[in-house]
Amino acid sequence: MMKKWKAAMLGVAALMLMPIHAYAYSNPFQLTDSWRWANNDFYGEGDPYILKFNGTYYLYVSTVDDQTGVKVWSSTNLVDWTYRGLCSTDAITKAAYAPEVVYWNGMFYMYTSPGGGGHYVLTSSSPTGPFIRATSNVGMGIDGNVFIDDDGKWYFYGTGSDQIVARPMPTPTTFGSPILTGLTMAGWTEGSTTFKRNGKYYMTYTGNHVWSTAYRIDYATSSSPTLGFTPAAGQNPVLIDTEGSNVGLGHNGIVKGPDLDSDYIVYHSHAHQGNAVYPGRKMNMDRIVWNGDKLLVLGPTATAQQNPELPDFQDRFNRTSIGTGWTNIGGGTWGIYNQELMWQDTIGNTSTYRQVTTSGTASDYTAEFNMKQIKQGTSANPVFGGVFSYTDESNYGVAVLNRNLNRLETNYVVGGVSQGWQYATLPSGYDYTKWHQIRVEKAGAAFTVYVDGMKKQTRSVNGLGGGKVGYTTTDAHADFGYVATSNKVNGSSAWNAYKPLPGKIEAVHYMNGAQGAAYNDLSAGNLGGAYRSGEVDIRSSAAEGANVVGWNQTGEWLKYRVNVAETGYYDLDVRLATTFTDASYRIWDGTTDLTGVVGVPSSGAWEQWVNSSKKGLYLTAGYHELRFEIVKGEFDLSSLTFSRGDSVTALQDDFNDGNDNGWKRFEGNWSVTDGELASAGGGAFAKTTIGNERWADYTVETDIRLVDTTGDAGVLVRVNNPSNGTVLANNPDYVQGYYAFLKPDGVYLGKMNYGYQALASAPTAIAAGIWQHMKVVTSGTTIRVYVGDMNTPKITYTDNSSNPFTHGKVGLRTMNNATRFDNFKVTP
Template identity: 50%
Template sequence: MWKISKKVVASVCILCALALPATGAFAYTNPMTLPSEFTSSGIGDPFVMKYNGTFYLYSSTGQSDTGFKVWSSTDLANWTYAGICSTEAITNDGYAPEVVYWNGTFYMYTSPGGRGHYVLTSTSPTGPFTVATGNLGHSIDGDVFIDDNGSWYFYSAAGDGIHAAPMSSPTSIGSDVVLGGTQMSGQWTEGPTVFKRNGIYYMTETGNHVLSPGYRVNASSNTTGPLQPFTPSNSGAPILLNTEGSNVGLGHNSVFIGPDLDTYYTVYHNLAGVSPEGWPIRHVNFDAIGWNGDKMTTYGPTNWSMPNPAPPNFEDRFQRASVGTGYGNLNGGTWGISNNFLYQNAKGSNAFYINYENTLTTASDYTAEYNVKEVSKGTVAPKLGGVYGYVDASNYGVAILNGSANRLETTLLVNGVWDTQVNTPLPAGFDTSKLHTIRVEKSGTTYKYFVDKMLLETKTTTRLGAGKVGYLSSDDEANFGYLAVSNKVNGSGIFDTYKPIPGTIQAVHYNSGGEGVGYHDTTSGNTGGKYIRNDNVDIRDNPEGGENIGWNSTGEWYKYNVSVKANGSYNLGLRYATTYTGTQVRVWVDSTDVTGVVTLPSTGGWDNWQTYSIKGLNLPAGNHTIKVETVTGEFDFYTMQFKEADNSSFTKTDNFATTFGPDWNWSGGNWAIESGEASIDNVGKRTMGSTGWSDYTVESDIKGIDALNSGIMVRVQNPAQGGAGNDAGLGTDFYQGYLAVIGGNAVSLGKQNYNWTTLASTAGTYNTNTWYHMKVVVSGNNIKVYVGDMTTPKIDYTDNNNPFITGKVGMRAHYAHTHFDNFSVTH
């Protein structure tokens, strides 16, 4: 790419109508223990759905339990037990209930004991749900997706990947197709969740086994359709994983939009233990998802105190006796409140009766949510819906449900003149007498209109801007539920979310607030012209997905809200590109310089991306602001990867005289000591040290007894085994890091990210029952592998493709009886 250097709420309470602050307060901590969990199993396979402004969480039952439980929350942090929502016999050992609301009915899909799916129905999210079908088959972990045209699809688990089937009705499932690209490393794959965002179909799926610490979540996507093959995201690597410590076995997630109407969240369970009967004991976890273009990033897993999810800027649940002075009125009408619904009853006229909230004017970009249902129609032109961008009686927009014509109607009134009305058909059988959700997103000049999550219309106009929101009724009796508006849209909610450290932060997710608050840019205009912000930061497409900040020049900076897990030392992997020699950066935490001035080497091209490790940042625990400053020069900036660090100097050795030394801390496979040597027969791996180690030299003598396919692991994170029985063979690829391996005809270096990628190989002849001395030197992104000759490396490889920057050391054999001796690491 040719580059040109360039030198950018107080609460108002009126009878419980709330204008809310834009950021979350207080804190929650994963994993969460909710009231009245199953005593034998906790909460497993959590599923969250939203109805009329309230989130409902459903969980699997235990094998000794009958009756699905449900919890409710308005903020995702504080949950109330809402009781048993079904006592049907098939809920005994009920797997993964998911609930879909459609046209007045709640449909629950569950697979008792994994023996095929049943559909249960209710008129309330808290039940009672009763059985509506027989066994429809389709394995376990059913997930329903409704496309923008109202078509339904069913997804389920299988050994060859996720299966998908069309649905002719909410209670009828068609024939399966196998979705390519959804099987996780040849493992059993389950827990699919499918959703659509900006025209792209996304799927998250879970693999391995619920009783394994290596239970994890992957993601995939396509642009071709819900029954078409998916392409794995992140090169098939996990997006949610942790195998060591107190919070392991993370998986079976669902994805939904949070309280701020914009930020996506993933809910999942962890493996807290195993009951005496062999059942998993699980608890619920929540983490935010950030979008960098179409690239999905999970800001987690976290297991320390995190700020609560942000609320909307305004919301009203109408939990009072009268409308109150917080609302303005246009054209009169009969407005009141009953049973937590705003109502209007004025028939016989086609006038638009409007009640608009009068406490908050939106920003120029926003998301609004409306919940509406028609009690009875008049005879003239019955309609109901939402009002947005309300300035005065001559300037506002409307999104209207016309039940008589079965369509969505949208138009703008500007200076007293109506735009051309756009009419979009609603699905066949759409019943306006049932509660429906209308969603309006305004981003720049683009408006998007959703009904019950279906994107029905997109328009572009400059004719209307910020304003107020409210409800509209014409010639009908109507009830109006939860009303909310957020000054966030199209993923902007993640900007001010506190990003976890350790973790990886997308550079484009800098704080909001504009020039001098969230960033400082020395020239006007967005040179790259990408991303959704209307500010002066220069954003361009990145070849690795999404966008990056570009043209960072002397004196410019960007700030990020972060939540640091614990006091201590951290290493920062800064992913950047530059052709400049001597570009210098500095990182601040609040007002403290934690790096000093750091010089970045030239990467040789603006699309030659590298990760540079800045070591030993002393960070305080808690919520802080990170600032990345360009001291001099110019560079492009993609991500920051923070890892807990141990940068001390030492040498550790083990000669395996009679037992394994105390520094070994994880083992998989049938390791033993034989004649003063470490022995592994068949498949296994073993690790030593800290995940905070970065640069070091590892050496060992290696001898293949019946085969040669063994070597030294470096920068190891998240080791695990496979299956319920912690099978070393099923989990042979279950770790993240690098492996230098001796084979019969080559020395090779590979990268493991719960899959295997060969990085480099050098041919040679190596025999069984012969000792070979191997040395691996890791420095920055460079890995040198020596075998026999300790002067000239067999492999000298620099990994510039999102390298691992810290991790433990270890030994590994892959279907080869192998002995190791004289193991040492110098750090």
């Protein structure tokens, strides 16, 4: 995207940086009072679900099979958890799987499937119980999840026929007819979570058996809460890890962070402790960031990560008096009750009473208010609610609840002029004497207001910036709970978050700050007008399905915050588009030049994206701010992906020693016979791997003899996350990487990502029983496959997708063919 040269750079302004957190959490979590079997074997925290209510988080997990009750923990920051005991001891909670709790209109509803044998609903007036059985067994599989749409309609999601099934809910305890969502992972599928963002429905869901290392999480989107869900192309699985210390990742929930803006995915992993027949499970949590409608998980992580950010202001009223942090406007009788809430009880007139904070917000912000009415006067419209963007009685916004008319009411006053009241009807039967939440998101001139998570209004109001927040009443006695504000909105918390490396960074997630400190941009304003305000030019890319940084030119730069997991060498893949043939970049860590000047190839068009690699960046563990500099030319930038890289070690195995030591078998019947590695056929599939997952560019050679006239066999390269596809399943595709293989009619190349995608083929007669020599060369994102002729490749394929595999082990694979392999060799 060409950019006009500017005559002069804009002035450099100071950048106010958030301090690096002194504290960090690590996965998996170590909680107190974990579930244990009766014999004291560890069971842990499987299927974790977190509810946020009135500023406090509550964690519920599955109950061990031979115990009764549901445990609950609480936290104010998502990191430090306090055990609160059993929230239910009802007899049906023996082996209570995946308990999820929904708050609505004064009641907490728990949905759980004891032993996986159908669901029960339990209810309580408190998040810590006691929860009492409210229904008999209503069936519907396991792992129930509830979603409440903006119109107040409820939906229940459970399992059925190896897919996720949706059911409309007439009430919180009744369930309509099943609707097949069609979401499946080619086998057992469970643990869904549905939510809505910017008018689009998202569902995360888990596949494969819980005790498999290949337990994993995908996501899909739809324009409907029940139909038309489409898996996110090129992005799934969003969480998987099959090898190492923290495997078997799945059954997630999603929760808003303490800063009111960030999102976190909470899930479990295997916990091998003691002599248990099956591993236990531990809770994990990683950050979700957004680029447009694209969901990205910054993980999985197993090293220290920045704690979730706290709000810029919060008040839990855990004191005996209101104090100096609040200012009374207009009178009324205000006080503190039980060191847990603020109240106002003057009624009988139409005066408006306010309490507002002495501190204010930035121009863009998110605010949360919690409230309930105790009683009201006899005036026509008694109301209570939140005040925001308040500077004085001539400039503010207000969002209040009207019990008489069962609605949300908003108004904005700018320069003493009312912008007019607007209304949104709330669900029938709303009980205003119970706790309700109002959430306000301000981005530019747009104010979006939610009630109990339901999006109810968006208004454009010019001339009103940030300001103080507070509570207000008119002829109503009300209690006011947790209140908080954050100078972040619509996912902007991602910009200053420290992204974990290894990992992927979206180009648009450069640091928040001023020209000359967080970035250097040579144009006035955002030329593309997308995603962020400021000087950096951002456009929406149809090909990428996300926002990208465009119009980059010589001398411009962007800073990114990263959290490096361990000291060592990293390889970088830059995703870009350009028509320039002489463009280049480099990356700095402070004054250290990490890359030198790196030339980038022309992609041929501004919407034709390629991945450009640079090997051997030396990074030290911890927090850093990396500066990406455009040295010459112009190119648009989509993402930066950092991978751990090791030099390739030459490897050779002719199997003449009678074994395959060093190889890891996954399925099938492998054996070493007559100095050859043999894989049995007979309708079976099999794979075996060797090497280092940090290897990038290498050459693999082997001799292959197809014994049968059906099926195929060949070489795996760039192997990641292999798992046994026959453990509690029967799936041949449990691996990520590329598969170069032989069939009787030719040479083929495919991409495996817990599924199979054909990439290229070359017709060639491959006779059964005849040895063939295959060579596969990986270089950057290009794969070359040679058979017979070692000088001219049968297949040359460059993976220009947004998710190429650039590192991984090597391996061998067969599918329905009794195959012999010999003279296997890997060279750098």
